[in-house]
Amino acid sequence: MEVETLIRAYNDYIKRINAYKYALKVINFDAATGAPKSAIKERSEAYSFIALEYFKLKTSPEFKSIIANLKNVYSKLDKYYQRIVDLEIKTLDKISKIPPHRYQEFSKLSAESEVAWEEAKEKSDYQIFKPYLEKIVSMVKEFAHYYGGEIDGSLYNRMLDDYEEGMTIKKLDEFFNTLKERIVPLLEKIKASKIKIDDSFIYKNYPHEGQILIGEEILKVIGFDLENGMLRESAHPFTSSISNSDIRVTTHIYENNVISSIYSVIHEGGHGIYDQNINPKFKGTILYDGASMAIHESQSRLYENVIGRSKEFVHILYELLKKIYPLQMKKITEEDLYLAVNKVEPSFIRTEADELTYSLHILVRYEMEKLIIDGNVSFDELPSIWNQKMKEYLGIEPKNDKEGILQDIHWAGGSFGYFPSYALGNAIGLQLLHTMKKELDFKQAIVNKNFDQIKEYLAKNVYIHGKMLSPMELLKEVTGEELNASYYCDYLEQKFKEIYLI
Ligand SMILES: [Zn+2]
Structure with missing residues (x-):
């Protein structure tokens, strides 16, 4: 034919x-x-x-x-x-x-396991979840064997490759070691700093309608195309690419927290802008997607943190907040807002972590996953290993299982190898930015509200490729380099040394 x-x-x-x-x-x-x-x-x-x-x-x-x-x-x-x-x-x-009957059993087990996890978390009792976790781990290992088994002697490598084509423990160890060596001491210095940031104004009452207006305005400003998309509310913010001309983002509004929804909107907006700018030629095919989760996350985080929490962007945000909430913002300066959105405070909850400590939460999970999949660890020991790592990297020790090992639903559903993508996203964003800065004045573009200039650069170099290239090929193609965590660490050091005067 x-x-x-x-x-x-x-x-x-x-x-x-x-x-x-x-x-x-x-x-x-x-x-x-x-x-x-x-x-x-x-x-x-x-x-x-x-x-x-x-x-x-x-x-x-x-x-x-x-x-x-x-x-x-x-x-x-x-x-x-x-x-x-x-x-x-x-x-x-x-x-x-995968034999269909095993797949069916897995679907059933993961549904039950998620229910058990919820109950365990509510009662702060790991023992309720433990038998399910054991079964889930044994099944994901079995599945990894079906997919081809160990890569370089490791089943965890097989799972990593499933999320990020070509990713290995070897590469990730090097990556996370850099993070560990540079972020952990930085956090210690910040904790010892005399600068204490007062962000109490964030938690005043900010009525719902105003927050919706702000969300829509921000999407317009950063270049999300609202003609081919929409903003709605949901329990947890997410982005859904229904089709190439229908990309929807959601947020969750808390009237007693004015920045939560703002940063969710910028984050999801970043995902949305990516999907809105993939080569239209790929429409409908398997190529019409982001290169990988880490690359997608690199964009949402670049928008959320690097752009959204910059002095230049906070200026735009400040004007907007003053206009919509003049009373609540009456005595607040632009500097107050900048400091509040960049406050560092180690907490037990990953999803509420600040920009600096976020990747440390992932480091804990990465090391745990390596142990669970490849190591010879007893499931009874897991909670105390978790707590020990939290203490070592974030300087805080969970008092119970709810604050500790029962944090996330991922393992209950059998997602092992997924967490590292979040930290990779953080670092890849800064590596791409380093290259972007050779072509355009990034800060000036934000000052001028010329977000199209940033979007066009990213569209031309990253988004356009869709899934044509594997994540690491794409990174190499754009930056000329392999994965390099130092740009991300440089950025964090520079930013937080200035904020905390250390
Ligand atoms: Zn995201």
Whole structure:
């Protein structure tokens, strides 16, 4: 068959897959943003029916033969279709390697395990969760064997590769060691600093409507296209790319915290801007996605922290807050706001961590995961190892399991190897910025509210590629360098030394 015919067959087929995907995403978004609870039964019935059809389409013999046919003419395909074929084969392989009954058992176990985790967290009792964690770990190890087993003698390497193509313990050890050597002592100095930041004004009452206005205004300012997207509210902020012309972000508003929603909006806006600027040529294909989670997170964090918490951006924010909340902001200066949004305070909760301590939370999780997957550790010891690491890196010791090991839902659902992407994102953002600064005056662009200049640079160099390149290939292509954590550490040191006068 002719190559064009085969490509057409692929494109026709994925239209069907995409129609189901579209419906699933809209149902999800709807459910998370205020669809009536009363219809939960109908909704989940509809959802699971469509999800099953979607799964069948993605794994059907027809689809497999379309991909196999393309593979047969691989050398005649252009580089885009070659990459599409590689990625589709990888996905199909992954799905087909797990015996269906084991997959079903895993779905059941992870659902039960998440419930057990919730109860354990509420009662602050790790013992409730422990038997589930043991079973989950044994199953994710079994699955890692199906996917190809150890890489360089490690199953954890296999799991890392699943989230970040090509990522290994060797690379991550080096990465996290740099973070450990540079951020831990910096945090100690900050704790000893005489500078104490008063951020109490943040927690006054800031009525809901004003926060919505601010959120929309910020999205406009940073260059999120509201004509091809929207902002809604949900319990936890997220971004949903329904289609290339429909990218939706959400936030959560707390009337007693004026910055929480603002920074969620900037973070999700960063994800949204990425998705809005992927090469339209990839529309509908597996390439129409971010390069990886770490690369995606590098963008949301670049917007949230590096741009959003900069002096230049705080100036814009300050004007906006004064206009919408003149009473609450009456005696507050721009400097007060800058210090408040950059206050460093080690806490037990990752999701509430400040910019400096965030990656240390990930360091703890990374070391725990290595032990759990590759090490010979007893599950009874895990809570105390966790607490010890928190003390060593963040200088605070959890008093109970709720403050400690029961922090995150990830392990309950079997996600091992996922956490490092957050810290990688932080560092990759700064590495990309270092290169960007050779071409444009980053700070001046913020001062001039010329966010399009920043967006255009990132679109041209990062977003446009979609999933064409693996994350580390993309990083190398843009910066000419392998992963390098020192730009991130330099940035943190410079910023926080100035704030805390150390
Ligand atoms: Zn994110």
